[in-house]
Amino acid sequence: MTEKKTPLLDELEKGKWPSFVTEMKRAAVKSESAGELLQVLERSYVEHRGHWKHGGIVGVRGYGGGVIGRYVDEPETYPNVAEFHTVRINQPSGFFYNTKTLRTICDIWEKYGSRLTNMHGSTGDVILLGCKTEDIQPIFDEYSEAGFDLGGSGSCLRTTNCCVGPGRCEFACYDTLEACYNITNEFMDELHRPMWPYKSKIKFSGCANDCTGAIARSDISVIGTWRDSIQFDQAAVKEYAAKNFDIQGLVCDKCPTKCLTYNSQAQELSVVAEDCTRCMHCINMMPKAIKAGKEKGASILIGGKSTIVQSAFMSSVVVPFMKMEVESDFEEFKDLVRRIWDWWDENGKSRERLGELIYRVGMGKFLRECEIPAVPQQVFRPRANPYVFWQQDDLDKSGTALDGSKL
Amino acid sequence: MAKLDQGPPNYKEMLPPIIKENYGKWQYHEIPQPGVLKHVAESGAALYSVRVGSPRLVSIDFIRDICNLADQYCDGHLRFTTRNNVEFLVSDEAKLKELLETLSAQGYAVGGTGASISNIIHTQGWVHCHTPATDASGVVKAVMDDLYEYFESMKLPAKLKMGLACCLNMCGSTHCSDIGIVGVHRTPPRIDHEKLRKTTEIPTLVASCPTGAIRPDPKNKSVVVNEDKCMYCGNCYTMSPAMEIYDPRNDGIAILIGGKVSNARTAPSFSRMVIPFLPNNPPRWPEVTEAIRSIIELWIANAHKGERLGEWIERIGWEKFFSLSGLPFSEMLIDDYIFARETFRTAAGFKY
Ligand code: HEM
Ligand code: HEM
Ligand code: HEM
Ligand code: SF4
Ligand code: SF4
Ligand code: SF4
Ligand code: SF4
Numbered sequence: 177m178t179e180k181k182t183p184l185l186d187e188l189e190k191g192k193w194p195s196f197v198t199e200m201k202r203a204a205v206k207s208e209s210a211g212e213l214l215q216v217l218e219r220s221y222v223e224h225r226g227h228w229k230h231g232g233i234v235g236v237r238g239y240g241g242g243v244i245g246r247y248v249d250e251p252e253t254y255p256n257v258a259e260f261h262t263v264r265i266n267q268p269s270g271f272f273y274n275t276k277t278l279r280t281i282c283d284i285w286e287k288y289g290s291r292l293t294n295m296h297g298s299t300g301d302v303i304l305l306g307c308k309t310e311d312i313q314p315i316f317d318e319y320s321e322a323g324f325d326l327g328g329s330g331s332c333l334r335t336t337n338c339c340v341g342p343g344r345c346e347f348a349c350y351d352t353l354e355a356c357y358n359i360t361n362e363f364m365d366e367l368h369r370p371m372w373p374y375k376s377k378i379k380f381s382g383c384a385n386d387c388t389g390a391i392a393r394s395d396i397s398v399i400g401t402w403r404d405s406i407q408f409d410q411a412a413v414k415e416y417a418a419k420n421f422d423i424q425g426l427v428c429d430k431c432p433t434k435c436l437t438y439n440s441q442a443q444e445l446s447v448v449a450e451d452c453t454r455c456m457h458c459i460n461m462m463p464k465a466i467k468a469g470k471e472k473g474a475s476i477l478i479g480g481k482s483t484i485v486q487s488a489f490m491s492s493v494v495v496p497f498m499k500m501e502v503e504s505d506f507e508e509f510k511d512l513v514r515r516i517w518d519w520w521d522e523n524g525k526s527r528e529r530l531g532e533l534i535y536r537v538g539m540g541k542f543l544r545e546c547e548i549p550a551v552p553q554q555v556f557r558p559r560a561n562p563y564v565f566w567q568q569d570d571l572d573k574s575g576t577a578l579d580g581s582k583l
Numbered sequence: 584m585a586k587l588d589q590g591p592p593n594y595k596e597m598l599p600p601i602i603k604e605n606y607g608k609w610q611y612h613e614i615p616q617p618g619v620l621k622h623v624a625e626s627g628a629a630l631y632s633v634r635v636g637s638p639r640l641v642s643i644d645f646i647r648d649i650c651n652l653a654d655q656y657c658d659g660h661l662r663f664t665t666r667n668n669v670e671f672l673v674s675d676e677a678k679l680k681e682l683l684e685t686l687s688a689q690g691y692a693v694g695g696t697g698a699s700i701s702n703i704i705h706t707q708g709w710v711h712c713h714t715p716a717t718d719a720s721g722v723v724k725a726v727m728d729d730l731y732e733y734f735e736s737m738k739l740p741a742k743l744k745m746g747l748a749c750c751l752n753m754c755g756s757t758h759c760s761d762i763g764i765v766g767v768h769r770t771p772p773r774i775d776h777e778k779l780r781k782t783t784e785i786p787t788l789v790a791s792c793p794t795g796a797i798r799p800d801p802k803n804k805s806v807v808v809n810e811d812k813c814m815y816c817g818n819c820y821t822m823s824p825a826m827e828i829y830d831p832r833n834d835g836i837a838i839l840i841g842g843k844v845s846n847a848r849t850a851p852s853f854s855r856m857v858i859p860f861l862p863n864n865p866p867r868w869p870e871v872t873e874a875i876r877s878i879i880e881l882w883i884a885n886a887h888k889g890e891r892l893g894e895w896i897e898r899i900g901w902e903k904f905f906s907l908s909g910l911p912f913s914e915m916l917i918d919d920y921i922f923a924r925e926t927f928r929t930a931a932g933f934k935y
Contacts, residue, residue: 187866188721191728194692196638196710196720203642210642213710220709220718221865224831230713230821238587246711249824262711269594271663272602275650277592278661282643291643295663298704298754305640305711320585323592340662342607343598344622344630344672351607353594364588384846388665391851392759392844399846426889432848457847461889463611483751484793484816487920488758490851526790 182214184221203291209306210290212256216248234261234309236316240369242326243312259308260290263315264301264327266360266367269353270340271296284318298393299377300337301327330370331527336360338380339387346463347456348382349400349472350500356380358506366517373524373533376517383468384456390480390491395530396513397477397491398500402469405449406458412465417443427461473499476509478516479531489531494543496553515546540565599660601630601674617737618693619679631673633682636692636702636727636734639667640710640720656682666702666744668695694735698742701734703727705747706754708766714817715749716766716834722868723747726764729872730879740886740895743879744843751816761892762875763839763854768815770833771796772826776805779825791822836861836871840878841893852893855901857908859915881908903934 188197200217203210216227227249234245244262251258265281281302285291290306297303307315316326327335336359339345341352359378360367366376379390382400390397416423423438423445435451436458438444445466459466476498480491498508516530519542524533534542543550552558576582598606605624612622620632637645649669653661656678662670673679686693695701703726706712708719726745733739746757749766757763779788785806789797796812797819808819819826838861842854857878861870878892885907886895896904905912918926 184866185721188724191724192692192731193724193727193734194636194638195724196640197724199638199640199642199645202644217709217718221721224834224863224865225829226709226713226715228711228713229824236585238585246713260711266591268592268597271665272594272597273661273663274597275653275659275661277597278646278650282646286643293641293643293646294639295637295641295646295667295669296639298706317585320587320589323589325589325591337665339665342609343594343602344609344632346609346611346622348607357591357594361590364590368588386844386846386851389759389844392842430848430889453846455846455848460847482753482758484753484818487922488753488853490759490853 180215180218182218185214185218200292206286207289207291209256209260210292212254213260213290213292213306216254216257228260234312236313236326238368239316239326240371241329241332242316242368244329246306257306260306261309261312263289263304263307263312264297264329264335265304265319266325266327266335267296267300267302267337269338269356270343271300272343272353280322281319281324284315284322287318288315297327299327300335326368328367328370328375331372331374332368332370332376333363333366333372334375334377335367336378336380337388339382341380341382345382347385347400347459347468349402349468350382350474351502352380352382352400354502355398355500355506355509358502359510362506362510372517372521374527374529376520376530378513384454385460391477392480392488392490393482394480394491395478396516397480398474398509399477400500401454401473401475401497403471403473403497404469406447406452406454406469407467408445408447409465409467410444413445413462414443416462416465421462423462427458430457431455432457473497476512479529479534481529481531486532486535489529489535491531493554494548496551512546512548519546538565597660597662599630599658599672599674601628602672604628605630614697614737617699617735618696619683620696628674629676631676631679633671633673633679633686633693634664634695635669635671635686636695637663637667637669638720638724639702639705652682652685656685664702666695666704668702692731692734697737698739699733699735699737700727700730700739700743700745703745703747703764704757704760706749708749712749714752714768714820714828716751716768716829717749717836717863718865719747719749719766721865722764722836722871725867725872726875729876733879739879740883741889741891743892751814752818757839758853759842759844759851760854761840761843762878763842764871764875765837765839766834767837767860768817768828768830768834769860770828770830771808771810771813771815772817772819772828774805774808775825775827776803777825779805779823783823783825788819788822788826791818793818831863835863836868838871838874838878841896843891843893849894849897854893856916857904857910859913878908900934906935 185197229247248254248257288311292305294303338352338356341348377394378396379388379394380398381390435448476495477491608625622630660672703723705719708715743761745762746760747764748757794812796809800807817828820828838858839854
């Protein structure tokens, strides 16, 4: 254990929010690497700069990713974190755990690693933060033995993630936990052996509240929805009214399509179902009185990504409604993503995300070649320019000669 | 022998009995007090989830502590949220009060529900990444300490979700947050030609630059950087240790606000830059905590009930936001990247 001082970091042990410095110090009681990490970080606080390097291929047998190499820039000064790699462990759907499983994760990590983790990384994995190259294979072997598997890294299907869904949310329009588990298992090879132009992410949200941020953070965003009308429990509406809840002001006035009407005399709600865009607002406000429709499924949106390279993209609609049923083993969805990935793999340049490829070559080409029908739900509004790339093969090419005569 | 491709642990083995019994049959939920969600199923069964903030960077000792609590009060069941909170799943109402008392006595942060500030999604920063322009955990700690009252209460106009990314790769979901904190480098990489010749494959380095700012310099057996094209992303440093990007005097933080991912009421939207640069001032980043607090206080004072930060600003207009906030506007806040035109005001109506 190093006894060196960390006055700047110590400052961050004060205050009400739980302190990561306290956590690092706890780990450092039994881990020399965690102790040295504190020293490196204190130095960053003094110097206003980082001290980590990238590079050097690390991994486990049979896998192309799941471990990320990390090295300190002054290995002589900090020998215990000279190699300080990240291991990504695929989390259970919905981040549900029993304590036995969590303790197993801790016990194995205690043997080899820094005792530090991120619960969880932004993509979803359990992040084990800091181990030596020589320990990576034994770490994997032990986790594997205990029933865990690696998450994704590199140009692969990244670890999928889902919202809490039917496990604990009355809004879920399909089984996000099972979809995530089933579909992850289907695509093990894509997840563990990077072979694509770049990374691809899938996130499953049970409704348009989109608690996983699927629309912003995944190439393929699966967002629960329904096709028929929202349902009311008028007795419950009256209960809200009795509690002086402002149904008109807080619910109806904020309905984006103005399709929801409150009759204050009868204390009843009604809706023009075909005008409702299923935005979730009214349901969020009055969960006891308003429910999603009965014909449930998901909208599939694609192309979302963060800023690099062509700025941030939000996913956009490609399939307005798809059944997401456990009984059919999510076949329709799996077929669709296979077609999309194949097309991207064939056409994408290195480090080109799906959304960027579509932006480069056109949505029309994408839809045609992936055999997805064009429908008005895919756009806010149609194009304003006449620059259509007509499919020449579809036209009457019997033609006209140069002198204007018929051929 | 290690098994390959066995996939994640099966969530079904992780669910508490009350969830197995009421799976997909939840009827409604309430928030009886900040930090506690009550989900009621069609069967009448009630599940209490107690939400506790975590610094995300946690030791296994922390995980074992929460396991002990979960064993004691939740028959060994808990979960985490996408925003790195811990949720204790209490199916026995009698144990709820005890758990809350224990948590309070042991100094856990209970809150983050409803119209509150939840945990800040964040990245690695100086703790564990190679291109950070700022720290992640430290800034988050400073901001959450400062705003703690809004974590443990539900008195905001609406929920407020924050994200922090320590460089413009934006690993965190800052680009669609109510408030995004983004580390920014502002100077091009410094080339160590000697080191570059020894360590780097030049074609891969050249290809690594998203804007094509790096050209080979065969005479020198090295590269040159076209500084006008560089947007300081640090990708080249990922490829070559000879391309140092960090710059203590010029690295810092930008603030982007008004994004959201939910579809409720309005379409999901990106966060927009309102402060191009604030200095790195560890350990407490006072300039950053003050700037964020003033934005939040302005929103509290002016928004309608239920209006997220971006919805409020879109209603009054961004130009009005700048006059109300007194934040200086400059050409740095006007987009000059690929989709810039979408943000230009192609209409003659506006406010002052
Ligand atoms: C070329 C640009 C990028 C580079 C060089 C980069 C680099 C990295 C590195 C080195 C890490 C590992 C940090 C560590 O644990 O040591 C990381 C993590 C991560 N990256 Fe990126 N990244 C890039 C772009 C992106 C983009 C565009 C996204 C999202 C759409 C993203 C999402 C993530 C996520 C979710 C993590 C896990 C972060 C966490 O949970 O701490 N990255 N990135
Ligand atoms: C501009 C070029 C590069 C960029 C932007 C880049 C970016 C990244 C990112 C973002 C990660 C983290 C992956 C994740 O989030 O899971 C990563 C990991 C890694 N990179 Fe790179 N990288 C580049 C070039 C290279 C090169 C040329 C090599 C090797 C010759 C390399 C080797 C690795 C290794 C071994 C890992 C960890 C394992 C993995 O994620 O597959 N990188 N890189
Ligand atoms: C985040 C990392 C990277 C980004 C943002 C990036 C971005 C780009 C961009 C914008 C182009 C120009 C494409 C065009 O306009 O035609 C390009 C071309 C290229 N990149 Fe990358 N690149 C990255 C990483 C890499 C890596 C790691 C390699 C190889 C190891 C690579 C190899 C190439 C090659 C060979 C080309 C030229 C191919 C072509 O023009 O089609 N890139 N890259
Ligand atoms: S996305 Fe919808 S279904 Fe999923 S947890 Fe959030 S509100 Fe519930
Ligand atoms: S879901 Fe949204 S659009 Fe539909 S009725 Fe409710 S508030 Fe209106
Ligand atoms: S945002 Fe940038 S510095 Fe931070 S973890 Fe991601 S790549 Fe690293
Ligand atoms: S910092 Fe980014 S933009 Fe600048 S030269 Fe390096 S890779 Fe190119």
